[in-house]
Amino acid sequence: MLKMFHNRNATFLLLLCTIFLTWRTCHGGKILIVPLEGSHWVNMDIMIKALHSEGHSVDVVRTNQSWYIKDGFPHYKTITVPVAEAFNHDFVNPILKKIFHIERGESSFWTFASLQLEMFDAMYNIHRITCNMAMSMFKDEDLMNRLKARDYDLVLTDPAWGAGIMLAHALKLPLVYNVRWITSGEGHMAIAPSPLSYIPMTGSGLSDTMSFKQRFQNLLFYFIWQAQDGFLINPQYQAVCDEFFGSEVRFRDLLQGADLWLMRVDFVFEFPRPTMPNVIYMGGFQCKPAKPLPEDLEEFVQSSGEHGVIIMSMGTFVNELPADMTNEIATAFAKLPQKVIWRHKGEKPKSLGDNTLLVDWMPQNDLLGHPKIKLFVMHGGTNGVQEAIYHGVPVVGLPLFFDQYDNLLRLKERGAAKILTLATVDKDDTFLKTIQGVLNEPSYRMNMQRLSRLHRDTPIKPLDSALFWIEFVMRHKGAAHLRTESYKLPWYSYYSVDVFVFLAGALLLILITVLMLIRCLCTTRSKNKMKRD
The missing domain is CATH 3.40.50.2000 (Glycogen Phosphorylase B;)
Structure with a gap:
């Protein structure tokens, strides 16, 4: 009897759930x-x-x-x-190679002009x-x-x-x-x-x-x-x-x-x-609280001890940087006491240190929310910047194209990031010194955590x-x-140019009328004076 009651109860709950889901679908x-x-x-x-x-x-x-x-x-x-023809890797990769070549050259007007022309061509074709x-x-x-x-x-x-x-x-x-x-x-x-x-x-x-x-x-x-x-x-x-x-x-x-x-x-x-x-x-x-990491990744993160972990990703468009640049970056990472998780699909850098783990993909949001993450090295895409703000992780930015520099600049202006250019990243240990500067100066983390508190303090998600x-x-x-x-509205109406032209014309007409009246009065007065003389 009890078993029959449970079966009826389960059937009723299943029917209720089906009706509820059907109602939601029908009313969606x-x-x-x-x-x-x-x-x-x-x-x-x-x-x-x-x-x-x-x-x-x-x-x-x-x-x-x-x-x-x-x-x-x-x-x-x-x-x-x-x-x-479509917007995909076959379209993006040749553009990236040209941008890398241009931006790593000498900074000059011609570099700027070349980059703008390349962007014009890319945008036209997109x-x-x-x-x-x-x-x-x-x-x-x-x-x-x-x-x-x-x-x-x-x-x-x-x-x-x-x-x-x-x-x-x-x-x-x-x-x-x-x-x-x-x-x-x-x-x-x-x-x-x-x-x-x-x-x-x-x-x-x-x-x-x-x-x-x-x-x-x-x-x-x-x-x-x-x-x-x-x-x-x-x-x-x-x-x-x-x-x-x-x-x-x-x-x-x-x-x-x-x-x-x-x-x-x-x-x-x-x-x-x-x-x-x-x-x-x-x-x-798109940001959300971090979920637990996969077991192997969690073990690597925990092995960092008190020094913590740095993560690096250049986003969805960029699978790999030029080989000589990746070797310089790997050399810099190898000199750090922190562990490094680097999303990189290209050839393994020859100078890769034992502290650096290369991955094809990483759970970026979950890593950024881990308490051992100390720094995010990134390209400056909107998604990554917002996730860094949400989790309060300071940034070293390596912008490549489009809006990335501008995104990173907003963090830099608020004291939460430093920015490198492709032309300087592999010169005079600039990459290493920049990372150490952000890691060793507490204000970067404090400023980013302040942005995180501001971002989360809203009445509705x-x-x-x-x-x-x-x-x-x-x-x-x-x-x-x-x-x-x-x-x-046409532009001249939006900016009220037609109104200003009308007012200017009206004022000019009044001014001309007044001047003509004054002239007429002066002429009449002069004639009257000549008659009296």
Whole structure:
């Protein structure tokens, strides 16, 4: 009898769980995601898992040559677009080799110019590939009909490329960004007022405190970004819009017209600046408490004793540095009392010390949260910087390209990091001295732990905030009440140039009228005087 009762009880609980899960699935939304590859996909995947756990159905658009986005996972389904060319290792590796060669040369105007030209070429080709992918989608009537039939609630995309932006317009769906970068540069620059007197441009190497010379330099970088967007990037997307939507649809308007901007920074990391009501800050949303390390890794970490452990990773794009540089780095590590865990896939350095462990992959977040970790040597990617802040681990930065120097600069300005360049890392024991400087000066750890406390001291976790606002857009079919209308204004209206011209014209007219009256009075008076004489 007791056994029968338990069986009935278990059956009832199973039925209840099934009903609950079915209810969640039926009441969940349908979300179409157009992500970017590499490290951008790593943090988008975290958001997808969170959305799936809330009962939402997620479809992910990828190419048939996808680098990171794989099929067969339970938390999303893939929609594959066939392309002839894609953003992957074959595309990235030649660019990296050129950057290494340029940046390790003598620092000069020509080095800077060469690097900028290389970046221009890389950005042009990235967006060319993206536009080709978008055209493949729009030309595939069967694919577009299937997407429309799915009746999605919104499109979530990374606007560092524009395929998702145009797809949302084609499907007439609300648009949400998982954003730090857009096609034309840093996200804030497109949506919020951005005075160049205290908001540094990406690549300028400046903080929010600038001298006259630095403000002039910042203005030059602004023009460089504008030229890149105006001549190399925006015309490619506009050509797609012209072909499929008509010339009256401007890509810039589509880009700026998103309902919600989920910004992957916060103001613990970012310099204070103007913002907008539809910008939601979720910096560090991918960070979480550390889990226990694998047994072999934990044993290696514990063997470090009182000296602790240094970890080094150059991110998803870079598998290995030039051989002579890796040997110099290995030599420096070998001279330290700390143990070192180094993510490195290339040839084993000849000077590798017994204290250094090379790994193909490391549980970065879990290592950073381990109490024995003393220092993080990194390239300056947004994900790694946010994890270092979350866990309060000081940084030695070795930036390579794009936003990495600017990310590290924000830590340096707050006294939590030192930065090396590729040109100096293997000269005069610079790498070793820099690491020792951060390890031996307690202020670096204290400052980073202060940033960690500030970052964690929030009423709601960043990921929970992001989920709420995504669901908010789904519930209300958009967030038009939060969007500014400024992006619809021509530049002369946005800056009130037409008003100033009108006022100047009115003042000039009044001044001319007064002068003419004075002249008439003077002439009349002169004539009257001559008659009296």
